[in-house]
Amino acid sequence: MVMTSAEIRQKFLDFFASKGHHIVPSAPIVVKNDPTLLFTNAGMNQFKDYFLGNKPAPFKRIADTQKCLRVSGKHNDLEEVGVDTYHHTMFEMLGNWSFGDYFKEEAIDWSWELLTDGYKIPKDRLYATVFEGDPAEKLPASVIALKKWKEYLPDEQIVFGSKKDNFWEMGETGPCGPCSEIHVDCRTDEERALLPGHLLVNKDHPQVIEIWNNVFIQFNRLKDGSLVPLASTNVDTGMGFERLVRVLQGKQSNYDTDIFTGTIEATEKITRKKYHNTDAKEDVAFRVIADHIRAIAFTIADGQLPSNTGAGYVIRRILRRAVRYYYSYLNYSDPLIYQLLPVIAEQFRTVFPELIQQLDFISKVVKEEEDAFLRTLGKGLKKIDELFETTPAGGTLKGSSVFELYDTYGFPLDLTRLIAQERGFTVDEAGFNTEMQAQKDRSRAATQLDTEDWIWLAKDQSLPCSFIGYDLLETDASLLRYRKVKAKGKTSWQLVLDRTPFYAESGGQVGDTGWISFGDVNAVVTDTKKENDLIIHIIEELPESVTENVKAWVDAGRRKKIAVHHSATHLLHAALRKVLGTHVAQKGSMVGPGYLRFDFSHFAKMTDEEIADVEAMVNAEIRKNIPVVVRVLPKEEALALGAMALFGEKYGDMVRVVTIDPDYSVELCGGTHVGATGELGYFKITSEAATAAGVRRIEAVSGLAFESYLKEKEDLISEFRSKLKNPPDVLKALQNLQEENERLKKHADQLEARMLVGIRNELLQKDEIINGVTFIGDIVNVSNAEALRKLCNDLKNNLHDYVAVLCTNIGGKPSVAIGIADTVVQARQLDAGKMIKEIVAPLIKGGGGGQKNLATAGGQDISRLQEVIAEIRATLEK
Ligand code: SER
Numbered sequence: 001m002v003m004t005s006a007e008i009r010q011k012f013l014d015f016f017a018s019k020g021h022h023i024v025p026s027a028p029i030v031v032k033n034d035p036t037l038l039f040t041n042a043g044m045n046q047f048k049d050y051f052l053g054n055k056p057a058p059f060k061r062i063a064d065t066q067k068c069l070r071v072s073g074k075h076n077d078l079e080e081v082g083v084d085t086y087h088h089t090m091f092e093m094l095g096n097w098s099f100g101d102y103f104k105e106e107a108i109d110w111s112w113e114l115l116t117d118g119y120k121i122p123k124d125r126l127y128a129t130v131f132e133g134d135p136a137e138k139l140p141a142s143v144i145a146l147k148k149w150k151e152y153l154p155d156e157q158i159v160f161g162s163k164k165d166n167f168w169e170m171g172e173t174g175p176c177g178p179c180s181e182i183h184v185d186c187r188t189d190e191e192r193a194l195l196p197g198h199l200l201v202n203k204d205h206p207q208v209i210e211i212w213n214n215v216f217i218q219f220n221r222l223k224d225g226s227l228v229p230l231a232s233t234n235v236d237t238g239m240g241f242e243r244l245v246r247v248l249q250g251k252q253s254n255y256d257t258d259i260f261t262g263t264i265e266a267t268e269k270i271t272r273k274k275y276h277n278t279d280a281k282e283d284v285a286f287r288v289i290a291d292h293i294r295a296i297a298f299t300i301a302d303g304q305l306p307s308n309t310g311a312g313y314v315i316r317r318i319l320r321r322a323v324r325y326y327y328s329y330l331n332y333s334d335p336l337i338y339q340l341l342p343v344i345a346e347q348f349r350t351v352f353p354e355l356i357q358q359l360d361f362i363s364k365v366v367k368e369e370e371d372a373f374l375r376t377l378g379k380g381l382k383k384i385d386e387l388f389e390t391t392p393a394g395g396t397l398k399g400s401s402v403f404e405l406y407d408t409y410g411f412p413l414d415l416t417r418l419i420a421q422e423r424g425f426t427v428d429e430a431g432f433n434t435e436m437q438a439q440k441d442r443s444r445a446a447t448q449l450d451t452e453d454w455i456w457l458a459k460d461q462s463l464p465c466s467f468i469g470y471d472l473l474e475t476d477a478s479l480l481r482y483r484k485v486k487a488k489g490k491t492s493w494q495l496v497l498d499r500t501p502f503y504a505e506s507g508g509q510v511g512d513t514g515w516i517s518f519g520d521v522n523a524v525v526t527d528t529k530k531e532n533d534l535i536i537h538i539i540e541e542l543p544e545s546v547t548e549n550v551k552a553w554v555d556a557g558r559r560k561k562i563a564v565h566h567s568a569t570h571l572l573h574a575a576l577r578k579v580l581g582t583h584v585a586q587k588g589s590m591v592g593p594g595y596l597r598f599d600f601s602h603f604a605k606m607t608d609e610e611i612a613d614v615e616a617m618v619n620a621e622i623r624k625n626i627p628v629v630v631r632v633l634p635k636e637e638a639l640a641l642g643a644m645a646l647f648g649e650k651y652g653d654m655v656r657v658v659t660i661d662p663d664y665s666v667e668l669c670g671g672t673h674v675g676a677t678g679e680l681g682y683f684k685i686t687s688e689a690a691t692a693a694g695v696r697r698i699e700a701v702s703g704l705a706f707e708s709y710l711k712e713k714e715d716l717i718s719e720f721r722s723k724l725k726n727p728p729d730v731l732k733a734l735q736n737l738q739e740e741n742e743r744l745k746k747h748a749d750q751l752e753a754r755m756l757v758g759i760r761n762e763l764l765q766k767d768e769i770i771n772g773v774t775f776i777g778d779i780v781n782v783s784n785a786e787a788l789r790k791l792c793n794d795l796k797n798n799l800h801d802y803v804a805v806l807c808t809n810i811g812g813k814p815s816v817a818i819g820i821a822d823t824v825v826q827a828r829q830l831d832a833g834k835m836i837k838e839i840v841a842p843l844i845k846g847g848g849g850g851q852k853n854l855a856t857a858g859g860q861d862i863s864r865l866q867e868v869i870a871e872i873r874a875t876l877e878k
Contacts, residue, residue, distance in 0.1 A: 002248070002249050002250070003248055003249075004258055005241075005245045005249075005257060005258050005259045006350075006351070008119070008241075008244060008245050008248055009065055009092070009094070009241060009351065011118060011119070012063070012065070012094045012114070012239070013063060013064075013065070013094075015110075015113075015114050015118055016061075016063035016096045016110075017063070019061070019096075019110060020061050021059075021061040021062055021063040021096055021097075022058075022059040022061060022062050022063075023062075023063055023064060024062055024063075024064045025064065026064060026065060026066045026067045026092075026352070027040055027045065027046035027066065027067075028040070028067075028302040028303070029067040029068070029069050029090065029298050029299055029302050030299055030302040030303055030304040030311060031045065031311075032506070037171065038310060038311040038314060039068075039069035039070075039071070039299070039311065039314070040066060040067065040068055040069065041068055041069060041070050042066075042068060042093065042170065042236075042238060043064065043066035043068070043093040043094075043095030043097075043236070043237075043238050044095070044097070044170065044175070044215075044217070044236040044238070045066075045170075046066075047062070047097060047099070047236070048170070048174060048175060048532060049532050049533050050099045050234075051099070051175040051217050051220075051230060051232075051234050051236075052174075052175060052220060052230070053230065053231050053232070053461065053462035054462075054464070054532065054533055054534060055464060055533050056464070057099035057100075059099075060098065060099050060100065060101035061096070061097065061098055061099075061101055061102070062096070062097045062099075063094075063095065063096040063097070064094075064095060065092045065093070065094050065095075065241060065351070066092065066093045066095060067090065067092060067298050067302075067352070068090065068091055068092070068093045069089060069090050069295055069298075069299065070088075070089065070091075071089050071295070071314055071318060078318070078321075081287075081288065081291050081292075082284045082285070082287040082288035082291060082292075082325070083284055084206060085206060085252070085253035085254055085255055085277075085287070086206060086209055086242075086243055086246070086253070086254050088242060088254070088291050088294075089291055089292060089294070089295040089318060090291070090294040090295035090298055090299075091240060091241065091242050092240075092241035092242065093238045093239065093240065093241065094238070094239040094241050094244070095236065095237050095238050095239070096110070096235070096237050097234070097235060097236055097237070098234055098235035099232065099234055100231075100232030100233065100234060101235075102235060103216065103233050103234075103235060104142075104144045104145050104148065104180075104214075104216055104235075105144065105148050106235075107214050107216075107235045107237060108128075108145060108148040108149065108180065108214060109148070111182060111212055111214060111237065112152050115182065115212070119244075119248055121184060121247065121248070123152070123153075124157075125184055125185045125186070125197070126153070126157065126182060126183070126184060126185075127153075127157050127158070127159060127182070127183040127184075127185065127197060127198055127201050127208075128145075128149045128153055128157065128158050128159070128180055128181070128182055128183075129158075129159045129160070129161040129165060129166055129180060129181045129182075129183070129201060129202065130142050130145050130146045130149060130158060130159070130160055130161065130166065130180055131145070131160075131161060131163075131166035131167060131178035131179065131180070132160040132161060132162060132166070134162070134163045134167065137163065137167075137227060139163075139167070139178065139227075141160075142166075142178050142180065142216075145178075145180045145214075145216075146158065149180070156196065156198055157197075157198060158198075159198050159201045159202070161181075161202065165181070165202050166178060166179055166180070166181070167179065168213065168215040168236075169221055172221070172223075173220075173221050173222060173223055174220065174221060175217045175219070175220055175221075175230070175234075175236075176215075176217065176219050176220070176221050176227070177215055177216045177217040177218040177219055177234075177236075178215075178216055178218070179213050179214060179215040179216065180213075180214045180216075181202075181210050181212065181213045181214070182210070182211055182212040182213075182214070183197075183201045183202070183208060183209060183210045183211065184208070184209060184211055184247050185197035185200070185207070185208045186207045186208070186209070186246075186247060186252070187207045187208065191207075206252075207252070209243055210240070210243075211239055211240055211243045211244050211247060212237065212238070212239040212240075212244075213237065213238050213239075214235065214237045215235070215236040215237065215238070216233065216234070216235060216236075217230065217233075217234040217235070217236050218230055218233050218234070222453050223451065223452065223453045224453060231461075231462060241259075242254045242257065242259055242260075245257045245258075245259055252277075253277060255277070255286075255287050255290060256277065259347075260287075260290045260291075262343045262344070262347055263289070263290040263293060263340055263343050263344060264286050264290050266339075266340050266343045267286055267289055267290070267326075267330075267336070267340060268286075270332070270336060270339055270340075271326065271330045271331075271332045271336070273286075273330050273331075281328075281329045282329050282330065284325065284329070285325035285326055285328075285329040285330050286330075288321065288322055288325040289322050289325065289326060289336070289337065289340070292318050292319065292321060292322040292337075293322065293337050293340055293341070293344060294344060295315070295318050296315060296318060296319050296322070296337065296366060297341055297344060297345070297355055297362055297366075298352070298354075298355070299311075299315050300315070300358075300361075300362045300365055300366070301352075301354040301355055301358050301362060302354070303587065303588070305365060305587075305692050305695070306319060306365070306369050316369065317412075319337070319366070319369050319370070319373070320373050320410050320412070321412065322337055323336075323337070323370055323373050323374065323377065324377070324412065327374070327377055328418070333374060334374070335366075335367045335370035335371055335374065336370070337366050337370055338363045338364075338366040338367040338370060341355075341359060341362055341363050341366065342359060345359045345362075358585070358601075360583070360601075360694075361585070361601045361694050364603070364693045364694035365692065365693045365694060365695075367693070368692075368693030368694075369693075373410055376408075376409045376410055377409070377410075377411075379409060380405055380408075380409030380410070380411045381419075383404075383405060383409060384405060384411075384416065384419055384420075387401050388423055388425065391425060393424065394424055394425065395425060395426075396425065396426045396427065396428050397416070397420055397425055397426070397427050397428060398428055398431060399428040399429070399430065399431015399432040399433075399434060399435055400431065400435055402416050402427050402428065402429075402431070402432045403431075403432050403435035403436060403439075406432070406436075407439070413427070413429065413432055417429075449485060449486075449487045450485065450486040450487070451483065451484075451485050452483050452484045452485070453483060454481040454482070454483045454496075455481060455482055455483060456480070456481045457478070457479050457480060457481060457482075457546075457548045458478065458480040458481065458498070458548075463480055463498055464498075465480065465496055465497060465498055465499070465500065465533075465534060465535055466498070466499050466500075467499075467500060467501075467502075467503070467504075467535060468499050468500065468501055469500065469501035469502060469503050469512070469554065469672065470630070470672060472501045473501050473553060473554045473556050473559065474501055474551070474552065474553030474554065475499055475500070475501050475551070475552055475553075476549065476550070476551055476552075477497040477498055477499050477500060477549075477550055477551070477552050478497065478498045478548050478549060478550070479495060479496075479497055479546065479547070479548050479549075479550050480496045480497060480498055481495075481496050482494060482495045482496065482542070482546065484542075491540075492526075492538055492539065492540050493538070493539050493540075493541075493542045494536045494537070494538055495516065495536070495537040495538075495539060496534055496535065496536060496537075497516075497535070497537070497550065497552060500528075500535050500537070500552055501514075501552060501553065501554050502514060502525065502528040502535060502537055502552065502554055503528060503554075503559070503562075503671075503672055504528045504529050504530040504535045504536065505527070505528065505529050505530065506530050506670060506671075507589075507669060507670050507671050508569070508588065508589035508590050508591050508671075509562060509566055509591040509671040509672065510527075510562065510590070510591065510592045510593075511527045511528035511529055512525070512528050512554045512555065512558070512559055512562075513525055513526055513527065513528075513554075513555045513558060514552070514553050514554040514555045515552070515553055515555075516537060516539065516550050516551070516552045517550060517551045517552075518543045518545065518546060518547045518550055519545070519547060521543040521544075521545075523539040523541065523542070523543055524539060524540065525537045525538065525539055525552075526538055526539065526540060537552075558593045559672065560674075560703075561593035561594075561703060561704055561705060562591060562592060562593050562672065563672045563673050563674050564674055564679060564680050564681075564702050564703035564704070564705070565591045565592065565593070565595065565596040565701075565702060565703070565705070566591045566596075566669075566671045566672060566673055567628055567660065567673045567674045567677060567679075567680060568596055568618070568680055568683055568700065568702040568703075569589055569591055569596050569598055570658060570660055570665045570667055570669070570673075571618045571621050571622070571660060571664075571665060571677065571680075571683065572596075572598055572614065572618055572683070572698065572700060573586060573598065573600070573644070573665065573667070574660075574664050574665035575613075575614045575617040575618050575621075576600060576602075576614060576698075578617065579610055579613045579614050579617065580602055580606070580610065583601060583602070584600050584601060584602055585600060585601045586598070586599070586600055586644075587599040587600055587601055587695050588695075591671065593705070594701075594705055595686065595699055595700065595701050595705055596699070596700050596701070596702070597697060597698070597699050598697070598698045598699075598700070599691055599695050599696070599697045600695070600696060600698075601694055601695060601696075602694070602695075602696045603694055605688070605690070605696070606688050606696065611685050611688060614685065615683060615684065615685055618683040619682060619683055621660065621661070621664060621677055622677045622678060622680045622681070622682065622683060622702075623678070624661075624677065625676050625677055625678030626660050626661045626664075626676060626677045627675065627676045628658060628659070628660050628673045628674055628675060628676060628677065629658075629659045629660075630656060630657070630658050630659075630673065631656070631657050631659070632654055632655070632656050632657070633654065633655060633657055634654060634655075635654070635655045635668075638655045638657045638668060641657065641659075641662070641666055642666050643655075643657050643666045643667055643668050644666065644667050644668070655668050656668065656669060656670055657669075658671075658673055660677060679703065680702045680703055681702065681703050681706060681707075682702065682706045683700060683701075683702045683706070684700060684701055684702070684706055684709060685698055685699070685700045686699050686700055686701055686709065687699045724737070752782070752783070752787060755782075756782070756787060756790060756791055756794065759780050759781075759782070759791060760791060760794050760795065760798070763776050763778060763780070763791070763795065763804075763806075764776075764795075764798055764799075766778060767799070767802070770873065770876040770877055771876055771877065772801065773801050773802065773803055773824055773828070773876055774799050774800070774801060774802040774803070775802070775803050775804075775872075775873060775876055776795065776799075776802065776803075776804040776805070776806075777804070777805045777806075777869035777872060777873055778805075778806060778807070778869070779806075779807045779808065779809075779865050779866075779869075780806055780807070780808055781808065781809075782808050783810065784810060784815075785808075785810065785815045785817070785856055785858065787808075788806050788807075788808055788815060788816075788817035788856065789817055789854065789856060791804075791806055791817070792804055792806060792817050792818070792819030792854055793819065793854070795819060796819065796821065799821065800821060800823065801821050801823050801824050801827075802819075802820070802821050802824065803818070803819075803820050803821075803824060803830065803872070803876060804817075804818065804819045804820075805817075805818050805868065805869055805872045806818075806819075807865040807868060807869065809862055809865075810858075812862060813858060813859065813860065813862065814844045814846070814858070814859045814860075814861065814862045814864070814865055815856065815857070815858050815859075816836070816840050816844065816848070816856065816857045816858075816859075816865070816868055817854070817855070817856045818832040818835055818836060818840070818854070818855050818856075818872065819832065819853065819854050820832050820852065820853050820854075821853070822853055825852045825853055828876075830852070830875075831852045832850060832851065832852055832853060832854055832855040833849050833850045833851055833852060833855040834852075835855070835872060835875070836848045836849060836850060836855040836856065836857045837849060839868070839871050839872065839875070840857045840859075840868050840871075840872075841857050841859065843859075843861070843864045843867055843868050843871070844857065844858075844859030844860065844861050844862075844864055844865070844868065845859050845860040845861040846858050846859020846860055846861075847859075
């Protein structure tokens with residue numbers, strides 16, 4: 001009986017549970033609080049601190065399935081995805097971990113037991129790789145792993161590998177160690193008889209693939225390239241779930257497993273194309289879509305919206321790659337991905353419920369992205385057509401044009417290349433790369449963060465760093481370590497203390513500022529940030545003598561303002577759910593001293609009434625002066641209390657629950673709060689707007705920030721009053737002013753009408769006859785374009801066969817009107833609208849249009865008006 005993918009996943013978790021492992025949930029796929037990583041790219045990411053000893057592991061043995069994304073940084077598979085049948089952007093990694101507990105022998109024993117006994121993979125199809133050592137790094141060969149594998153496998157099924165394949169590193173720096181991979185040979189028996197499988201291990205053969213990597217984490221790679229042994233020896237294993245399922249379901253391709261067939265079938269139905277599992281472009285498109293939709297859906301569910309920078313841009317690119325494939329190869333030009341989302345949301349209902357719970361929201365975001373790109377895709381295709389017209393047949397598209405297509409229309413290079421090939425053109429790729437590099441250099445120079453290695457003062461490098469700022473705002477502390485950081489040419493220093501009252505930016509709440517003193521020298525802390533679980537204090541200048549003993553104290557006034565806004569955010573969140581509905585979910589927030597910002601899912605602009613209701617509800621809770629109760633509870637208990645858990649937040653097993661009236665607001669939250677709601681004073685929403693598809697943004701103020709807001713409004717009113725000369729009844733005064741303005745305007749109109757009569761009479765004196773038509777061309781002095789139009793119309797009543805071109809200067813900008821008698825339009829085939837577009841607009845650097853008998857233009861260049869008149873006259877002379 002073939003196991004389903006769900007059964008295969010469960011069997012893995014059950015097996016390791018039976019070996020004493022604690023099963024934990026996947027961490028979010030989007031990484032917060034780690035500047036070296038945008039997305040989770042390996043199961044071990046969430047455990048980095050346990051390996052480095054920054055934090056004790058809560059369990060010595062852990063197992064899970066982790067959502068991973070490999071599309072940026074050290075591990076990047078994007079180009080392969082869809083072209084082959086076994087690489088993915090988003091994939092699940094099954095893993096088991098030992099933190100200073102069991103090591104190589106048990107890890108290998110158990111992987112062998114699970115694969116051969118549990119999953120019944122034939123033993124003669126399995127191959128193990130073993131690290132051969134690396135003299136340059138002074139790393140020995142893995143003797144223990146070799147000895148262990150020899151118990152299970154004959155020599156020809158064990159392959160030695162170099163550092164490239166058998167030494168796993170997380171990134172440029174961080175935990176790493178030798179590894180032993182397990183590969184499966186899925187070829188037919190005939191093929192296997194012709195060529196032994198060990199020759200194909202790690203050779204990119206589509207049927208001889210790695211499924212499991214057992215990494216023995218023993219070192220930390222430092223920035224200077226050196227390897228430092230870790231205090232403990234650890235195990236980190238990762239098994240590619242999609243590949244395992246493919247092997248166990250006996251398929252040739254990951255895409256033929258029940259993980260992907262649902263999406264592929266739905267795509268077939270919608271596009272009316274058929275998937276044949278070949279190398280044809282059409283089939284690549286099916287695979288690209290089936291793969292990319294998962295990356296897109298999971299990252300959005302974890303809180304990362306598509307955008308123009310960083311992680312958001314990675315998602316946007318993946319989405320565009322998918323759109324481009326269905327547009328070009330499945331001939332489908334409407335948004336497609338969003339229609340497929342229900343299929344995968346249903347498929348992952350139990351293991352990753354975040355998809356089904358946020359389906360409406362994710363669909364809305366994806367559809368909007370697809371719509372937007374499909375619009376530029378069309379424009380880009382037009383643009384590329386223009387390029388073909390201006391490039392000699394068979395020529396090369398300029399690098400700068402190809403870059404413009406990429407940069408402005410979102411066209412990846414390979415799309416441009418493909419279209420060019422179809423039309424018999426080539427693409428200047430070197431030129432494109434030069435432009436691309438130049439842009440990268442520009443943005444790197446703008447954002448590059450150059451971080452030096454830590455300088456340690458503490459002898460014990462495993463000392464934890466604890467946050468005591470919920471209760472205290474100042475403390476004596478020890479400086480554990482510090483380092484220099486350069487960004488945008490500016491140097492700053494990062495400091496880690498053993499205990500700190502400084503809140504590090506997280507959960508939307510900004511970092512604390514304050515001071516750290518070394519003896520009698522005070523350093524100003526300008527911000528506090530988190531890096532995994534380290535709390536990093538940022539100071540601009542390092543005192544000359546750095547001492548281990550310091551005093552640290554937070555800017556208490558600023559902290560208070562922040563706490564007010566954080567409690568206000570909770571009250572607001574609860575009020576929004578009560579007024580708008582429980583579909584409201586937090587999508588982002590910023591809690592600062594000056595104001596709060598809260599992004600939430602909701603599909604319509606809030607009405608004035610809804611805004612007023614939300615404000616009134618929050619203010620009622622403030623007046624009740626409800627105590628804000630903070631408790632630390634096991635996560636399950638907190639959720640049972642009805643606490644709102646936020647997707648994409650990573651929580652340990654014990655969570656902090658902030659309650660403001662158990663019936664009103666219960667939230668999981670690590671932030672700092674006021675003691676009771678009365679401290680907020682008053683709450684006011686200052687703006688409500690859209691920020692992305694299906695996401696609204698509220699900005700609001702409370703406490704002292706509200707006082708400043710109120711003061712500003714009052715100042716505005718007094719200034720307004722004083723401008724009106726402080727009348728007793730300001731509204732009456734305003735009304736008088738408006739009425740007076742109306743009267744004056746009417747008067748001015750009458751004067752202008754009289755003036756126009758005068759100008760018209762003068763114009764009628766200046767007529768000349770050209771080729772039997774009366775021509776009037778002049779620069780006149782009027783105050784607006786409408787007056788020019790009126791003059792032209794007026795001439796109609798006084799002349800028969802005429803052409804008039806009238807110009808004027810309106811505040812330094814040219815305005816032109818052309819009027820032509822209907823008889824002349826017909827007899828001479830003249831068109832005022834065309835003349836304006838073709839002759840006038842280019843001369844005055846502007847635009848305009850109109851009818852055949854009357855048209856107008858406005859522009860930028862006032863110096864060409866005589867030429868305008870001469871050119872129009874010339875058309876009559878022809
Ligand atoms: N960290 C290793 C990998 O990602 C094993 O989990 O391959």
